[in-house]
Amino acid sequence: MENCQRNACTGHIEDGFCDECGMPPAGVKLLAKEDLHQTAQTRSAGGTGTFATGTVGTVGTGRAGSKRHTSRSTRGSSARRRSLGGGLISLPPLPSQDPNALIMANPEVPERKRRCPKCDAKVSRVKGFCGECGTEYNFVPSLQAGDVVNGKFEIKGAIAFGGLGWIYLGWDQVLNRWVVMKGLLNTKDEAAAANAVAERQFLAAVKHPKIVGIYDFVNHGNEGFIVMEYVGGVAISSMLKQKGVFPVEEAIAYILGILPAFSYLHANGFVYCDFKPDNFMLEGDDVKLIDMGGVRQIGDPNGDIYGTRGYMAPEANDDPVAVSDLYTIGRALAVMIMDFKFAKDYEHSLPTPAEQPLLAQHDALYRFLLRATHQDPDQRFQSADEMADQILGVLREIVSLKTEPKPVESQTFTSDNLFDADDVAGTEQPDVRLLPTLKMQVADPAANELLRLSAVIDPVKRVLTLEQLAKKFGDKSVEARLRLANAYVGVERYADAAKLLDQLFDEDPFDWRVCWYRGKSLLAQGDGQGARNEFGKVYFEMPGEIAPKQAIAFAAEVSHDYKEAASYYRRVIKVDPNQTAACFGLARCLSKNNDMQGAAEALAAVPAQHSLFNLARIALAKTLLHQEPGMNREGLEQVAQTIESISAEGGVVHQLAAKLLERGLALIANGKVKEDRSCKLLGHALSVQTLRQGAEEEFRKAARYAVDAAEKIMWIDMANAVRPKSFV
Incomplete structure (x- = not known):
């Protein structure tokens, strides 16, 4: 089996794509822009809650007029996604359904779902003219069982009604396989229907195991159809209607499973536009995108844009881009785990933890959703891979809280720095030197020299060497300057650190690493609240990482807010008790509140193989003696x-x-x-x-x-x- 070589990914190539990152093998080119059709889209919209717009606009900018740089947003995904849930949970596979069972006995659109395809006004009859705008509409299926389209697709019956009309189950008489036929356009003009089909031909180049296969594009009279692979599973929306909201672990597993499809689409210049629980399906032991009708090319200045109220990003009706898709994914996850009026009262917002106990119980999940559905596109996750990394971390925490620790090496941070078996001082207070270290971004031009510098232990000599490196590389190396700021903190040159970090922030206000080092500087100066604010910004950016939680706990303990500190320490320990700074920190906080039994349990969590085990046992014995x-x-x-x-x-x-x-x-x-x-x-x-x-x-x-x-x-x-x- 071939190993994937992209971004240090540890997956394997199966059926032409990595089972982990969802990308083709290294060296295989993605679709070139010149291979994509740049013709305009001209299609009308319809269906419940779905609308279209033909206007063109630009994506909103971030704070201080700056746009976030995607290159800074992720270090690449290395999380296992070979099975749903990244190996953290097990979900039973879903047996394939009999296609004939999907055929509607009486294909009729309920009156409550009949809306004008142009102005979205409610209409009562199955066909006629809209009383608001005069547009003709028709909710009667145009194809009947037994009809043959394009000389080979035999219609078996209607199976659903979507935004562009009826969706049919068909049988390919030439290749002997089931197909699904979805309408592209329904007009009085056959030439317009043929043109709509031609404009969607670029979708034929989309090939990914998590995306429904597209077989053909055909027109039949005044209708255009996209002919797709039949997926014998169950739509997530159907499961949602049958069972109610999903257990949070299950919902995250499905979202995590579909993200590689978006990574592929975005890398190839496509935006999906209309993601929601209706548009992806559980098939066997995996999920798959099943509706490509709203896919468009990123930056296409023409044509209609499709989306669904309650899911669509605020900027997407002007110019949907990759982060617009990520917004819809965040909204879909929220709908799958909470019962709330997402299309009305919370169309562009989320319930608060006070309103939804689930969010109060899982703070990292709440922060993930806040970032995923932020009104400002530049504040959101900037790639599907980055989003996947963080939601996997959130899932790891949720599962760990319910079962047992699920430690894993972070791609961004080291473990904490409490590893010296004789570091008694490190067990007695929240020392900034014990916080996890940011890993080097190897693409930085100064990376090699900075790695060699790790052997320099003397703090003064380290500062001098880093000053020389920062001067040598100038603004070409962010790493050199960040690590110089950190070194300044180590020798208590806080003003110099602040000045350098301010310069870096002015260059890129979205580089959360600046906040990390600012927090460390404030913590070293004893400003717990200031450090808490800076680490909170890092937590917003990285809700799936445990290092920001460790840092917030340190800051809260310095501020004597032992209750908050204890809550963050607990979450760190639940995920990875090898983070012994959290074990000792929790014990200190609980001891302050005279919870000696709780403190003892925190110390008992230190693994026997850890170098701090003896110090933990000594502290545990002292704690028990004080009961x-x-x-x-x-x-x-x-x-x-x-x-x-x-x-x-x-x-x-x-x-x-x-x-x-x-x-x-x-x-x-x-x-x-x-x-x-x-x-x-x-x-x-x-x-x-x-x-x-x-x-x-x-x-x-x-x-x-x-x-x-x-x-x-x-x-x-x-x-x-x-x-x-x-x-x-």
Whole structure:
């Protein structure tokens, strides 16, 4: 099986396309613009909730009049999409349906769905003239079972009514296969119908496993048809009507599955325009786009534009582009997981978390939807791949919260920097040096020299070297200047860092990396709220990443908002407990609120194979010993087991052991625990005599590790105070 070589993708080529990124093999050219027909579209629209416009406009610009650069928006997708849900969830395959079961026994458009194809006014009769604009309409199927179109397509019956008229099931008498025939145009002019067919020929070049195959374009009298592959599945909209809103994991799986189709369309210069649950289908164990009637070429100045109220982006009725499609995908996801008036009260907005508990429960999902459906096109995701990366991260978090951790290496950030087994200070406070590091963008012209610079540890020397590199590459290297700003923070030259970051922001106000380093600088200066605001901007851009959540937690803890900090720490730990800075951070925050059991659980989450495991065990033992109310025999045994799990040797281990045995003595003295020689604590029977002997022994061992004479004397005095009484 051939491996995909695009953007470090780890997928495999199957049926001519990567099963992961959805692209053809590296070296295979995408459709060239000169191969696409540039003729104008001239078609009319109709159908419930669907409208058309012939006007031309431009995409809105972003903040400060700047447009976002797509090249900065993504590092490429490496997430597995071989199965729906990226391997995070399992969905049963859907058996293929009998095509004949789709045929409507009485093909009639309900009165509530009859609307004028021009002005969208409601009409009551099945055919006639619109009372508002005078346009002729006809909702009666023009083709009947048994009709043969173009000499080979035998009509079996109508199966649906769409924006351009009836959709029929047909049988290709030449190639012996089922087909679906969808209307392109219905006029009184046969020549116009033939012209509409010719103008859609460019769609024949669209070939992708997640897009319905297009076989032919034909005209029949005054109608033009697109002849498509029959997909024997169920439309997502039908499932939505039958079951109600989807479980959030299932809905995301379907959206994640269809995004490679949009990546392909956009890369080839097409925009889909009218994506919604009606227009993609679950077939077997995969999803597929099934309606290509509204597809147009990006930048086409002519022709009508199709969209559906409640899904269509605000700018799309002028000039739909790739991000307009991404808007419709975000809207479709919202409709699939929430019951709300998306076409009326929330036509261009979303319910709030206060209105929808699901959004309150899953903050990352809410932020994803906010960015996907932002009114400003430049604030949205800028590519289908970028969108897929982030929604996969959101799905990973949702699944992890319900089941077990689902860690994965980020394409953008490293893990946190709390990995030194002796970094006690790093476990005791939210230190900016512990935040994950941004990975290098290898396309940057200074990347190679910056990578070699990683060996320079001395912070002052690092600053000097980076200043030279930044001067050498100038504005050609963003990485050199970003890392120089970070180095300035490391030596507390905050004003220099701020000046440099302001310059970079002026050059590109959409580069969220500037916000990341601004946040780090403010955090290092103790400005938790300011850092929180900057990290919040990063979170908006990267809702599927856990690094921004870690950073927000640090900032909230610095601001003494322990409740908010704890909520973000929890989410990080749920996804990846190897992020031990979050484990220690959560324990600190819960301890501040006297939730010692919760703090203990946070520390217990540190994996046994992690280098910080011993420090976590030491902190856990201390936490358990501080549980004043409720300490009993079981609590003593839990602390003993924790101490025994510490593989390191040192004074602190003996100190903990001694304090545990002292606690046992205190509990016996106040009657909370009874003596029981069958119970052992660190090898010492649960009795006053043996516990005193054990505590004395542990305090004397701790004295051997004392750093100075005063500390040694302190431990010896404690040993003498606890030792058994002598009557000799």
